Amino acid sequence: MRFRDITRDVRLNLFRRKLRTGLTMAGIIIGALAVVTIVALGNGLSAFIDQQVRSVANPNIIEAWPTTGFNPSRIAQGIFSNLGRAPREIKKEKQGEFIGTLKINMLDFDTVEKIKEVKGVAQVKPLVFILPRSVQLEGDKREFETVILPWIQGGPHVLWKGRTFSSENAAECIVSEAYVESFGLKSHKELIGKQVTLRVNEHPVLSLTGQGQLDPKLVQQLLDIGRALNSPDSDTPVAIAEAFRLTMELIASDGFARLGSQEPELSEFPATIVGVAKKGLLANLIYVPDEYGAEMGRVLFRNLDLYTEKAYGIGAIVQIGDPEKISQVKRDIEKIGKLRVVTFEDYMGAIHKVFWTMQQILVIFGFIAFVVAAFSIVNTLLMAVFERKREIGVLKALGATSGTIRMLFAIEAAAIGFWGGVAGAVIGWLVCFLGNVIAKAKWATILGDTDIFLPPTWLFPVLLVFTTILGLLAGLYPAVRAARLDPMEALRYE
C-alpha cells in the first residue's frame, strides 16, 4: 500500500469520528498551547529585560572584586548547598563562604595599578555604592524616590537629550525621562536646566558596625575607661576622677551622639539637570558624575577616606576601549590573580538563566498535559481497534499484511499528535499575538513596541516533531494489537 493512500485512509478514519478525534487531540492541543505560550513569554520577558537593562547600563564595563572577603553569592551558595549536612570546617581560602567570617576587603592599590596596565583597559574607577533617599526639585516640597548611579555605570549611549557632564565632580545630573511626569512638567525640555537636591543615606547598620566605623576613636575611649577602672590603684580618688573625666569626654563626643540616634544621617547634594535619559523599565534612574557620585558613596559608609588614595573601595569598575575585546580583557584581568571578574554579559547571562530555569519548570506542566494526552491516544486507539475488528479482518482477507494494518493505526496516532500539535501551535501563536496586543495597550509607555510573548521560530518544528513522535509511540501498542488480530476470528466476530 502506498504511503499516500495510508495517510488518506487515516484522515478518513479520523473524520469518521470527529468528536472523539477532537477530544483525544484536546490533550495534545492543551500541551502544545501551554508550551508555546510559556516558552514565548519566557523568551519575550527575557528579551525585554535584556533590552531594558542594556538601555540603562553600560555594557563596556567589567567589575573586579577581590576574591577574598565579602561574597554574597558564595555565602548564599554555602548556606543552601549545605542544608542538612554536617557543619563544614572553615578554611582560610574559603572564608568568603561563611556568614560568620564575613569581612569586607578593600581592593589594594597594587592590584588596581596592574588592572590599569592590562591592554584594552580605558580607565579604572572604584565601584561606588550610593544609597539614595530621594530627589527633590527646587521649589517643590515633595520628595521622589530615585536610584543614583555613577556615570561610568551608564555610559554615553544612555543620554537621550541634553549633554554630558562638564567635569567629573560637577554638581550636575542626568535624569530619566520619567521624572517629567513625577515633577509635573510638560516635556523633557523643561527638565534641562532645573535644579534638584539629591538626598543620600548613610547605611543604618554599616555606619555603626561596618568597615569604616565604629569610630576607632570611640573604641579607644571605651578601652581607656576600662583600663582606668581596672588599674591597680583603681579605688584611689585619682583613678576614679580619671575614669569620670574620660566618661564625660566620651559622652560629649560626636561618635557617642551618633550611637544613640536612630535616624541615619542624611546628606544633601545639589545638582543641575543637564541631560535626559530615555525612560525604560527602570524609570527612576539618575546619573551623576563619577567623582560627585564617589562623594555620595562616602556618605553610605561614613568613611571620608573611601574611594580616595587612602582606601580604594571594595571593587573596581573597568571601562573597556574596544567592546569586541571584552572577553580577552576579562581573561587578562583574571590572570592578575585573586580577582573575581564579572562582565555585563555575565550579569545578563545570570538573568537569562533565571528565566530559562523558570521556563523549564513551567514547561514541565505542559508535559504533564502531554503525558495525559498520550494515555488518551492509547485509549482511543484501543477502542478503534475493537470497533474496527471486522474491518481489519476484511482488509486482511483482501491481502493486507500485518505491517499495513500496523502502519494504518500507528499513522493514525501520529496524525492525532501532529494535527493536535499544529492546532495547539496555531492557538498558542494566536494567544501570543493577542497577549502582545493587550500588553502593549496596557503598558504602552514601558513596552513601546516590544513583544512580551516572543515564540522562537525553532519551537514550532520541534513541537510538531515532538507531538508526532509522542502520538506514534502512544499508537504503537494499539497498532501491534490490531496487526496481530486473527482474520478468521475478526470476520467471525459479531
Place this chain on the structure above:
Amino acid sequence: MASIETRDLTRVFRVGKTEVRALDGVNLDIEKGDFAAVVGPSGSGKSTLLALLGGLDTASSGTIIVNNRRLDQLSSHELAAYRLSSVGFIFQDFFLLGHLTALENVEVPLKLAGVDKRSRRARASELLETVGLSGRSHHKPREMSGGERQRTAMARALANRPTLVLADEPTGNLDSVTGKEITETLSRLNRERGITLLVVTHNLAVAKMARHSYRLVDGRLTADAEQNSGEAAK
C-alpha cells in the same frame, strides 16, 4: 492439471479441553478453471476449508497446493501476498466497508496492491460494470440491496485478477431469484475469464449450477467429485 490439491488436510480447533476436528483428512482436487461446489450441513467445516484454501488460516496437518505452491510452507507475509494477488473472497455477509461507496470498496484491494488512484478508479468502474452495477458506484452499502451489495463484493473479489475465487455461501442472505442471478454472474465470470471458482453452500440449487460438487460432512468429504449435468454449461 490441478489448480487446487489438498492431501490429508486437517484442521483442529481447541476450545478449552475439547478438540473440534473441523476438517479431518480432506483430499480435494479441483482443476484449473473449474466451477466446483462444496455442499454440506451447518458446522461441517465448509468455511474452515475455504479459509485454508484462501490462506486466511493455517492447517493443523496435511498439505495444500494451489497453483503449484505449497500454502502450508508460506510465511504470513507471503500468505498476505497470495491473498492479495491470487485469491478473491466472497462472503455471505458481504463484508463491505460501510463508510466507503461501492466504487471505493472495489478499490480497496487495488489500493492494497499499490495501484495509483487514477488507474484504480478506472479499473473499479469497469469491474462494477462487469457485475452489472455501474449505476450504483457512488452508493454506500446501506443504500444498496442485498444483491447489489453482493455484486459489489464480487467486483471487489475480482479487482486484482485472481486465479481463484472462493465464495462462502454467497446467496445465503439473498432471496432465491437474486441468489440465482448472483450465481449466474459468478458462473459467467468463471467461463469468460477462466477463473477457478469454488462455492461453498448448502443451497442445492447453487450446487447444481457447478460443474463438480462435493459433499462435506463432519469435516470429511463423503463422496468424490460428482459430475453435474452442469447448468453452468448452458
